[in-house]
Each structure stands twice: as structure tokens, then as C-alpha cells.
Amino acid sequence: MAEPRNLTALLGANPFFASLGSEAIQAIALLCLTRHLDREEVLFFKGDAGDALYAVRRGQIRIGTGLASGRRLTLNLLGPGDVFGEVALLDGRPRTADAVATEPTELYVVRRRDFLDLLATKPDVAVRIIEFLCERIRWMSGQMEERALLPLPIRLAHRLVALSEDYGCDLHVSQEELAIFIGATRESVNRQLQTWRRQGLVELSRNRIRVLQPSRLSTPSEDGTRPDGTV
Numbered sequence: 001m002a003e004p005r006n007l008t009a010l011l012g013a014n015p016f017f018a019s020l021g022s023e024a025i026q027a028i029a030l031l032c033l034t035r036h037l038d039r040e041e042v043l044f045f046k047g048d049a050g051d052a053l054y055a056v057r058r059g060q061i062r063i064g065t066g067l068a069s070g071r072r073l074t075l076n077l078l079g080p081g082d083v084f085g086e087v088a089l090l091d092g093r094p095r096t097a098d099a100v101a102t103e104p105t106e107l108y109v110v111r112r113r114d115f116l117d118l119l120a121t122k123p124d125v126a127v128r129i130i131e132f133l134c135e136r137i138r139w140m141s142g143q144m145e146e147r148a149l150l151p152l153p154i155r156l157a158h159r160l161v162a163l164s165e166d167y168g169c170d171l172h173v174s175q176e177e178l179a180i181f182i183g184a185t186r187e188s189v190n191r192q193l194q195t196w197r198r199q200g201l202v203e204l205s206r207n208r209i210r211v212l213q214p215s216r217l218s219t220p221s222e223d224g225t226r227p228d229g230t231v
Helices: 004-012 022-030 087-092 112-121 124-150 152-167 175-182 186-198 214-218
Strands: 033-037 041-042 052-058 061-066 071-077 096-103 105-111 202-205 208-211
Touching: 004 022, 004 052, 004 105, 004 214, 022 112, 033 041, 052 087, 071 175, 087 124, 096 175, 105 112, 112 124, 152 208, 152 214, 175 186, 186 202
Parallel strands: none
Antiparallel strands: 033 105, 041 096, 052 105, 061 071, 061 096, 202 208
């Protein structure tokens, strides 16, 4: 069983749980178990039973899926404090993606049967969960629009800035993972990163990218253009 006091603090800092209120957080903390994963260990595959919700205590989880062409598509990278698996937890249907640890990872786990018992006694918590899921759907719609409409340099800049906000300016991510993440080729991502390296916006090394000037990647310059020259 997870240590309730530590878990309550972590859950309270997460938007999903924070919206449920302190009483619900304390009740959920008493339900949690812990699980440890090694690097590249699979937590679950797409199609597996949706029987638990997870919160990352330390480490990183890659959420992804396979394409008919054999390529892998990274849907999200989750770090400490992030919560995932809530959709399958609530509807009990199979997982819609794979979850794999990219480094040694420790998770908090809430089993579906325990969580549903809690919701039956606290309907106000169920209402707040519905509101949170609506926010997640809006976020996913925005991600789909970005992939479909924005040029590659802007998609890549958005992703680097978002990752640096979550994990700091030293990103332990490969160019291949970035390419899959934004729906591009590794070669095109490398060309753009090399351009930004020459402009002093990033530093590059093996499986690591240091974002030196995130504000310049996310904000147009005074003449209205971005670092890649687009308006």
C-alpha cells in the first residue's frame, strides 16, 4: 500500500485530483498501491483490460500506438504528477494505447473496483471527473488540429516548449521520438533542429536536446516572424 501522506500531497498538486477536493483526495490516497517499472518495461498494451488508474510518482511513461505501416506513434510523454488511464478506469473497456516506461519509474495505482466503490458513495466526485474528462477531450482536439494544420517548425517548437515546461530545458528525448510525436520524419526534424542550433536556440547531443531560448521558439520576433522565418 502506498504511504497516504506522501500520496495526498502528490495528488493535490495534480489538476485531475485537485479538482476533486481535499476530502476525496484523502479517500483516494487510501486506495492507492505502488508499482515499479524498469526502463522499457510495458505497463499495458493497447487492448488490455482497463482496470486501473495510474499517477507517476517518479520516472516517465510513453503513451503510444502502432500504425498499419509498422511505425510507432507517440501520443504523450508523462512525468511525475501526471495521471493517466482515467477513461478505461471509468468505462472498463480495453486500453486505447500502449504505456511503456522510458526510464525506471514508480507509479501509484488505483484499481477500478475500488474507485467505483468510492464514486458510489461520493456522487459529487463523479461530477468533477466528468468536467475533467471534458477538458481532456478539448486538449486532444487541439492536438489533432495542430498536427493537421500547422507547419512542421511550429509543431516542433510547440512540442519542445511544452516538454521544457514539464521536464526542464534538458530533454532526454531522441529526434526519432520527437518526429513520431509530431507526425513528421526524423530527417525533417533534424534539419529544423540544426537550423535552431545555428541560431543559438538549442544544443544537441545524443538523445538529448537542451532548449536554450524557449521564449524565442514560442513567441514571434519584433518583425512578426518566428525563428524558422514564418509569420
